Amino acid sequence: xRAHSREKDEAEQRSPQGRSAGxxxxxxxxxxxxxxxxxxxxxxxxxxxxxxxxxxxxxxxxAAADTAGAHQGTGAVHIQRTAxxxxxxxxxxxxxxAALKKAGHAEDxxxxxxxxxxxxxxxxxxxxxxxDMLGSIKDASEQLQKVKAVRRKMAAPLMAKxxxxxxxxxxxxxxxxGFQEIxxxxxxxxxxxxxxxxxxxxxxxLGNIKFTFYLVAVDGQVPPRNWLNNTHWYAEWDLDRIPECxxxxxxxxxxxxxxxxxxxxxxxxxAKAFRGTGAQLKELLAISAFGAGNDxxxxxxxxxxxxxxxxxxxxxxVAEWHKK
Numbered sequence: 001x002r003a004h005s006r007e008k009d010e011a012e013q014r015s016p017q018g019r020s021a022g023x024x025x026x027x028x029x030x031x032x033x034x035x036x037x038x039x040x041x042x043x044x045x046x047x048x049x050x051x052x053x054x055x056x057x058x059x060x061x062x063a064a065a066d067t068a069g070a071h072q073g074t075g076a077v078h079i080q081r082t083a084x085x086x087x088x089x090x091x092x093x094x095x096x097x098a099a100l101k102k103a104g105h106a107e108d109x110x111x112x113x114x115x116x117x118x119x120x121x122x123x124x125x126x127x128x129x130x131x132d133m134l135g136s137i138k139d140a141s142e143q144l145q146k147v148k149a150v151r152r153k154m155a156a157p158l159m160a161k162x163x164x165x166x167x168x169x170x171x172x173x174x175x176x177x178g179f180q181e182i183x184x185x186x187x188x189x190x191x192x193x194x195x196x197x198x199x200x201x202x203x204x205x206l207g208n209i210k211f212t213f214y215l216v217a218v219d220g221q222v223p224p225r226n227w228l229n230n231t232h233w234y235a236e237w238d239l240d241r242i243p244e245c246x247x248x249x250x251x252x253x254x255x256x257x258x259x260x261x262x263x264x265x266x267x268x269x270x271a272k273a274f275r276g277t278g279a280q281l282k283e284l285l286a287i288s289a290f291g292a293g294n295d296x297x298x299x300x301x302x303x304x305x306x307x308x309x310x311x312x313x314x315x316x317x318v319a320e321w322h323k324k
Contacts, residue, residue, distance in 0.1 A: 084120045093189035096203060110184070110210035110313035117207030122264035131261035133207055136268040137246055140276030140284050147287055155283070155290040158218070163239040163282045165214035165310055166222060168324070170233035176321035177233055183315045186210045205255040211311040216247075216285070221297040223308055228324075235318040242278030244313055247285070249306025272305045281310070 087099040100106045105116050111134060118133040170177045186209045203209040215222045216239065254267045274284060288303035289296050300308040
């Protein structure tokens, strides 16, 4: 994934970190499975099933006029869902936004939009369940319930440090950025601010067009990133105060390839991704990285299994730009 702002997409310069140890005492949870072969709304499915039952009992209705591919057989309903070809063929942020508006998904929240975009990017084959990206992101509160008390106690000193999230930008060391909000790719595109340097593959493969991206800092230290050499300013927020966010390594290497739904599920197996409040994720991360000594921020890469990223739905207001 990449850090999006009105500026050039700094994170294109990132190189993936090594993957190794993971979250002790936090076993992956099985994600939800939807046993439907293609992507369609629940309301449309319910209507088709109801019409099928009416026809099976000889009831009148307007099924022929509006089923659009829902066919009643011998006591069963086959639902042919329509693929969003415009979204799949979109090459720019503006085209992606236009396709989402046409499909009626422009007002989806960040999580719903991620689910829809990835289900379209990785279509379900015959007999496959739809791919649900959210099923690969574990609930942090459930993971914390599995953590032993002794590990919580050992992580307490690291928990006591100040944990913040930072967004870095600004190529001019003498002039702070002129914008006062970290905006998502979606909001930038709708406002005509999307940069030509942004990575469309990121949004198509991961559906993260309504999220903004950050590094986690522990007592002012962030993990090493080559692209930081070209930035001079950062905005900062306390992680404890973030009401909703998720963390993972950079997932693009796994997902930027043609796959069906089963292939996408296989690609996401073993990926360490967790969703919750900032406070919950702070505790989960501290428990994983407590033995890192004087460099816990760098240990987050090891804990998460790659180049660590934190994502927040929509944007965050900037109170002040700090000189790096």
